[in-house]
Amino acid sequence: xxxxxxxxxxxxxxxxxxxxxxxxxxxxxxxxxxxxxxxxxxxxxxxxxxxxxxxxxxxxxxxxxxxxxxxxxxxxxxxxxxxxxxxxxxxxxxxxxxxxxxxxxxxxxxxxxxxxxxxxxxxxxxxxxxxxxxxxxxxxxxxxxxxxxxxxxxxxxxxxxxxxxxxxxxxxxxxxxxxxxxxxxxxxxxxxxxxxxxxxxxxxxxxxxxxxxxxxxxxxxxxxxxxxxxxxxxxxxxxxxxxxxxxxxxxxxxxxxxxxxxxxxxxxxxxxxxxxxxxxxxxxxxxxxxxxxxxxxxxxxxxxxxxxx
Amino acid sequence: xxxxxxxxxxxxxxxxxxxxxxxxxxxxxxxxxxxxxxxxxxxxxxxxxxxxxxxxxxxxxxxxxxxxxxxxxxxxxxxxxxxxxxxxxxxxxxxxxxxxxxxxxxxxxxxxxxxxxxxxxxxxxxxxxxxxxxxx
Numbered sequence: 001x002x003x004x005x006x007x008x009x010x011x012x013x014x015x016x017x018x019x020x021x022x023x024x025x026x027x028x029x030x031x032x033x034x035x036x037x038x039x040x041x042x043x044x045x046x047x048x049x050x051x052x053x054x055x056x057x058x059x060x061x062x063x064x065x066x067x068x069x070x071x072x073x074x075x076x077x078x079x080x081x082x083x084x085x086x087x088x089x090x091x092x093x094x095x096x097x098x099x100x101x102x103x104x105x106x107x108x109x110x111x112x113x114x115x116x117x118x119x120x121x122x123x124x125x126x127x128x129x130x131x132x133x134x135x136x137x138x139x140x141x142x143x144x145x146x147x148x149x150x151x152x153x154x155x156x157x158x159x160x161x162x163x164x165x166x167x168x169x170x171x172x173x174x175x176x177x178x179x180x181x182x183x184x185x186x187x188x189x190x191x192x193x194x195x196x197x198x199x200x201x202x203x204x205x206x207x208x209x210x211x212x213x214x215x216x217x218x219x220x221x222x223x224x225x226x227x228x229x230x231x232x233x234x235x236x237x238x239x240x241x242x243x244x245x246x247x248x249x250x251x252x253x254x255x256x257x258x259x260x261x262x263x264x265x266x267x268x269x270x271x272x273x274x275x276x277x278x279x280x281x282x283x284x285x286x287x288x289x290x291x292x293x294x295x296x297x298x299x300x301x302x303x304x305x306x307x308x309x
Numbered sequence: 310x311x312x313x314x315x316x317x318x319x320x321x322x323x324x325x326x327x328x329x330x331x332x333x334x335x336x337x338x339x340x341x342x343x344x345x346x347x348x349x350x351x352x353x354x355x356x357x358x359x360x361x362x363x364x365x366x367x368x369x370x371x372x373x374x375x376x377x378x379x380x381x382x383x384x385x386x387x388x389x390x391x392x393x394x395x396x397x398x399x400x401x402x403x404x405x406x407x408x409x410x411x412x413x414x415x416x417x418x419x420x421x422x423x424x425x426x427x428x429x430x431x432x433x434x435x436x437x438x439x440x441x442x443x444x445x
Contacts (some may be wrong), residue, residue: 039349
């Protein structure tokens, strides 16, 4: 029992994922600044933002449901922590996980997005409602290619739905990214992760110039702080999932620590470069992009992995 | 000075409110974001919603039409909030001080923490003013 609590609250869970995710979000902002020939924020900027937001006043919505508004960030944090634990335990090789944990991960990864929608609708702001509707459409768009890529990975690793066994197959036979089907799958899942994280070009749910931060418009103080913490955790969890599915996992022993850090930083760097070189697309364009092109890529990846390329 | 205050000073999120300006100060504020001045070094960034803001930048004279809106935006902001009057217009009224639609300088409407005069003030002047306020 104490071991599980330790897992959820300290090591791969809340504290570890929050601190490392904060570092990755600083890395993202710093790379963004360097791309734009700027200096960028200091290293502890995510910590300053988080503590400052915790200390500020929290304003409750007048024309909404205050209880739902306050509870939705808590559920988002719980979902993100669960996802971090279920993904990081097998990916880091601490525990082998259980059979079928990939299916649980698919569901748990959706909890933060769904709670953003509920929180946005509970705030009673029309712009938040617009943002929530866009987030719903975005979930409908990226979920199918995400599942298809996972299907391709499952077929490639001999019909196993255990994340640790997928990593073990990759350690024995070489990483999935080395094959043709893996490359198609990697491009697809990178775009899906971009949309799951809500980054440009798929940040239309919280477009700050257009609908004033959309789903986050009414959240202030500690509500916003917990949303930021959820974003930090997801910023570590999803690149770690990509590393587990395509780069044969992460290891925490000897020189392998360096390789693990480089793998995660490479994925985050790709996400950041995509975010800096693209404008925000409209929701219609995003849906067409995912339903036509990304599904096509994912189906090609499945066919190639059935052939065995 | 506690840890909370130092975090507040290192992470100021700025909300920009134009009360009726000629757009010149607004362009100078946007200059602060460019690579030459880069206020993100100090942890500042522009936010889209006043609920996230720590700093309220007000530009332009407060006209009779915008006065209730300025008060409403100030009341919507989560406290503590720093109000900065950018340019000659919110500080004193500037060349519009005798206009028929002038509703008084900004400090008659909401409490102001920092005045940065100029028409428009240079980005260096804004940064120097904010640094003086933070190191007070």
